[in-house]
Amino acid sequence: MRVLHLSTSDIRGGAAKGTFSLHRALRDMGIESRMLVGRKHSDDPHVSEVCGYASAFRERIRGVLDAMPLRPYRKTDDSYWTVGWLPRKIVNTVDSHKPDLVHLHWTGGGFLSVQDLREIQVPVVWTLRDMWAMTGGCHYTAGCNRYTFHCGRCPQLCSGSPEDLSRRNWERKYAAWKDMHMSLIAISRWLAECAEASGLFPNSEISVIPNGVDVRTFRPHPRLRTLRELGMPADKRHILFGALGALSDRRKGYLKLIEAINRLRDFGDPDAVTLNVFGDVTTEDLPSLGVETRMFGEIDDDELLSKIYSACDVMVAPSLQEAFGKTLVEAMASGTPVVAFNNGGPADIVRHRHTGYLATPFDPVDLARGIAWCIEDQDRMRRLRRAARERAESEYDMVRVGTRYVDLYRHVLETRQ
Numbered sequence: 001m002r003v004l005h006l007s008t009s010d011i012r013g014g015a016a017k018g019t020f021s022l023h024r025a026l027r028d029m030g031i032e033s034r035m036l037v038g039r040k041h042s043d044d045p046h047v048s049e050v051c052g053y054a055s056a057f058r059e060r061i062r063g064v065l066d067a068m069p070l071r072p073y074r075k076t077d078d079s080y081w082t083v084g085w086l087p088r089k090i091v092n093t094v095d096s097h098k099p100d101l102v103h104l105h106w107t108g109g110g111f112l113s114v115q116d117l118r119e120i121q122v123p124v125v126w127t128l129r130d131m132w133a134m135t136g137g138c139h140y141t142a143g144c145n146r147y148t149f150h151c152g153r154c155p156q157l158c159s160g161s162p163e164d165l166s167r168r169n170w171e172r173k174y175a176a177w178k179d180m181h182m183s184l185i186a187i188s189r190w191l192a193e194c195a196e197a198s199g200l201f202p203n204s205e206i207s208v209i210p211n212g213v214d215v216r217t218f219r220p221h222p223r224l225r226t227l228r229e230l231g232m233p234a235d236k237r238h239i240l241f242g243a244l245g246a247l248s249d250r251r252k253g254y255l256k257l258i259e260a261i262n263r264l265r266d267f268g269d270p271d272a273v274t275l276n277v278f279g280d281v282t283t284e285d286l287p288s289l290g291v292e293t294r295m296f297g298e299i300d301d302d303e304l305l306s307k308i309y310s311a312c313d314v315m316v317a318p319s320l321q322e323a324f325g326k327t328l329v330e331a332m333a334s335g336t337p338v339v340a341f342n343n344g345g346p347a348d349i350v351r352h353r354h355t356g357y358l359a360t361p362f363d364p365v366d367l368a369r370g371i372a373w374c375i376e377d378q379d380r381m382r383r384l385r386r387a388a389r390e391r392a393e394s395e396y397d398m399v400r401v402g403t404r405y406v407d408l409y410r411h412v413l414e415t416r417q
Helices: 014-028 055-066 091-096 165-177 189-197 223-230 254-266 302-311 326-333 364-375 378-395 398-415
Strands: 002-009 032-039 047-049 101-104 124-128 183-186 205-208 237-243 273-279 292-297 314-317 338-341 356-359
Touching: 002 014, 014 032, 014 326, 014 398, 032 055, 101 398, 124 398, 183 189, 183 398, 189 205, 223 302, 237 254, 237 302, 237 326, 237 364, 254 364, 273 302, 302 326, 314 326, 314 364, 326 338, 326 378, 338 364, 356 364, 364 378
Parallel strands: 002 032, 002 101, 032 047, 101 124, 124 183, 183 205, 237 273, 237 314, 273 292, 314 338, 338 356
Antiparallel strands: none
């Protein structure tokens, strides 16, 4: 079976890493999996760039050109939009790989146009990794539900017009996709419900398959030894927070985390905790939080990342809107409980008071209560760690997830013959 994955990138960003992990797992299972991307960052020989020569420059130009229709609008600071109007004529490149099936993933930033999809001649499977496929262009709606009835008056474009770019883009998608029979996979139940609420996929099946992780790489490590190795004090309780764009993307909930850290004194001694942060964040980016803070920076080494997860007592993921939350699963696989808000993808992952704590959306006081609850009792911490690892193994092992995709591929190919 030949499967060709289409993705803006191979390993840059959470969605890309989820795609790459699936690709590698499928190859390990004997599937002839390949990736076709806009920008390649790995050394995998089975990943190729659409443009080849000068691909990075060409993709930047495509991104700029694709965003040109946004220029008349005054976007909000926390919005991320993809128009998807710039044709790529990718079908010839796809055909050259002779796939049995094309698997779409995150294709934002101008990688593909809306119309490109309908030109693909083989069956299409599409893993929805955010909300872009079902909206007029935003990747997350920030609570707006206008995508369920054609968009228009887009709050992220600061638009009051019912016939704005979001409405026109929604209608372009509908015209291009309404007769397509795609198999859509949402990475969480919440995302599947959003896709079902949109009218853009009248002839498509929607199922749920979560992201997976390599539970052999992300695993518990001997804690005291790992603390010494990382230079982390053993007499502190360690809180972990991290994401790509952790401070620049308000959706990641960093402001809620600041409020929660400031409220920890209501539930215990703030001097007993250390906040550890990974991602594209520097010490200068952080406000004074009143607790000791350590920066790990961007981490590309999964073995090191697993040790950081394992050394910490709790991972806090205060996202306001999240399709899944791969870092949550990585933390749990490393034996670390998770505190998150009870909404979106994290509500699927965390079992309240069993593998962590689901706080009332979007209450920083309850978030602080959850952090304190996870770290205040040693016996409870051991139970949470064990349960988190067990859930990661049983639900999110990449081999198990890969098997579900292979079963889906076979079903699609059998029914489309």
